[in-house]
Amino acid sequence: MTDSLTRLLSERDWLLADGATGTTLFNMGLELGEPPELWNTEHPDRIRRLYAGAVDAGSDLFLTNSFGGNASRLRLHKADSRVAELNRAAAELAREVADGSGRKVIVAGSIGPTGEIMSPMGTLTHEAAVAMFHEQAEALKDGGADVLWVETISAAEEFRAAAEAASLVDMPWCGTMSFDTAGRTMMGLTSAQLSSLVEKLPNPPVAYGANCGVGASDLLRTVTGFLASGSERPIIAKGNAGIPRFEAGHIHYNGTPDLMADYACLARDMGVRVIGGCCGTMPEHLRAMREALETRPRGNRPSLEVIAEHLGGFSSVSDGTDDAGPTRERRGRRRG
Numbered sequence: 001m002t003d004s005l006t007r008l009l010s011e012r013d014w015l016l017a018d019g020a021t022g023t024t025l026f027n028m029g030l031e032l033g034e035p036p037e038l039w040n041t042e043h044p045d046r047i048r049r050l051y052a053g054a055v056d057a058g059s060d061l062f063l064t065n066s067f068g069g070n071a072s073r074l075r076l077h078k079a080d081s082r083v084a085e086l087n088r089a090a091a092e093l094a095r096e097v098a099d100g101s102g103r104k105v106i107v108a109g110s111i112g113p114t115g116e117i118m119s120p121m122g123t124l125t126h127e128a129a130v131a132m133f134h135e136q137a138e139a140l141k142d143g144g145a146d147v148l149w150v151e152t153i154s155a156a157e158e159f160r161a162a163a164e165a166a167s168l169v170d171m172p173w174c175g176t177m178s179f180d181t182a183g184r185t186m187m188g189l190t191s192a193q194l195s196s197l198v199e200k201l202p203n204p205p206v207a208y209g210a211n212c213g214v215g216a217s218d219l220l221r222t223v224t225g226f227l228a229s230g231s232e233r234p235i236i237a238k239g240n241a242g243i244p245r246f247e248a249g250h251i252h253y254n255g256t257p258d259l260m261a262d263y264a265c266l267a268r269d270m271g272v273r274v275i276g277g278c279c280g281t282m283p284e285h286l287r288a289m290r291e292a293l294e295t296r297p298r299g300n301r302p303s304l305e306v307i308a309e310h311l312g313g314f315s316s317v318s319d320g321t322d323d324a325g326p327t328r329e330r331r332g333r334r335r336g
Contacts (some may be wrong), residue, residue, distance in 0.1 A: 091143025
């Protein structure tokens with residue numbers, strides 16, 4: 001049977017994903033260093049409010065509060081025995097909000113990196129990584145997630161391990177990497193290499209793409225790399241809403257709702273199918289993005305010059321695909 005995300009993609013030209021989990025929870029009082037996954041059982045009403053913020057703003061898809069819910073990360077807080085409990089709770093709360101929305105909303109079970117370096121560079125074996133992701137995926141499935149959402153990955157080996165875990169639980173999945181080092185991931189992968197990796201997997205994702213990174217303009221430049229690969233698989237873009245700053249005890253990003261609305265329409269015009277935000281993207285940004293996507297006419301595929309004009313200059317000369325070094329240029333002025 002076709003999964004619910006694939007069905008929705010077949011009915012729509014684009015889907016609006018959610019925005020920031022961490023920024024929102026910090027602004028609700030989460031302390032620096034405190035694992036947000038513990039709030040799934042300690043403060044469920046706050047997590048419902050997190051989810052509802054995205055749904056009420058028009059998101060068709062939102063991620064569960066389980067990004068750091070694997071045993072490796074939870075072990076740092078002596079909570080590795082609670083992987084199943086915390087991930088199941090994250091998905092159950094999400095299912096409750098999605099089912100109460102009155103429309104079809106996809107619950108995506110967030111799976112972030114382990115925080116460890118995989119062999120041969122590090123000590124984490126493929127088998128151990130698969131086991132950790134499998135444990136988390138089973139709990140998200142039990143809690144009612146529609147799809148697994150592997151995000152902010154930087155290493156090909158970890159991406160493969162997460163894909164294998166999705167296969168073990170027989171769930172559809174999506175995967176995004178963070179390209180934040182002169183157009184590459186922290187472990188050196190380019191957009192072209194991710195496109196190639198995705199198509200070689202025995203169970204490729206429903207959709208793939210980029211999240212987080214440096215900013216919206218860099219993220220859309222990464223998307224051009226996916227497009228150049230010729231892949232016809234749906235592409236995901238979840239860019240940050242500008243640059244962070246700390247004001248009056250809260251984290252704010254300088255990307256305005258207007259800027260994120262421009263970003264969303266540029267992504268749509270590039271052919272991105274799942275458009276959302278990452279760090280700093282709040283409900284007000286999502287509402288502006290939804291309105292713009294619904295009301296602005298589709299345009300031609302934007303050039304890099306047009307992207308920079310609307311969203312600001314790129315953080316590096318190269319996007320990584322030309323094997324150029326990480327020489328950085330001064331960012332252009334951001335509109336807003």
